[in-house]
Amino acid sequence: MRAFVFPGQGSQKVGMGLELAEASAAAREVFEEVDEALGQKLFQIMKEGPEDALTLTENAQPAIMANAIAVLRVLEREGGFTLAQKADFVAGHSLGEYTA
Numbered sequence: 001m002r003a004f005v006f007p008g009q010g011s012q013k014v015g016m017g018l019e020l021a022e023a024s025a026a027a028r029e030v031f032e033e034v035d036e037a038l039g040q041k042l043f044q045i046m047k048e049g050p051e052d053a054l055t056l057t058e059n060a061q062p063a064i065m066a067n068a069i070a071v072l073r074v075l076e077r078e079g080g081f082t083l084a085q086k087a088d089f090v091a092g093h094s095l096g097e098y099t100a
Helices: 018-023 025-038 042-048 051-055 057-079
Strands: 003-006 089-092
Touching: 018 025, 018 042, 018 057, 025 042, 025 057, 042 051, 042 057, 051 057
Parallel strands: 003 089
Antiparallel strands: none
């Protein structure tokens, strides 16, 4: 069995998503889409901080969700499968329920 569990607020960390974005065009696209939709440079805050800015709810929640969606997009485009195809269970804590 495979389960995917998605985190909630409090799991944010300066530098989150950076390695994924450096390794994957699919991930970079997600972060660019989120920046455009929000009208701000959220990914810059995710990469560089400051931590107090990333911890703000209005930044932390979209950052956590963007990071999870970026991982899913990479799995889909570069791994060749979708969550629906491979997951027997999905769950999320708090905000992570939306991603799940």
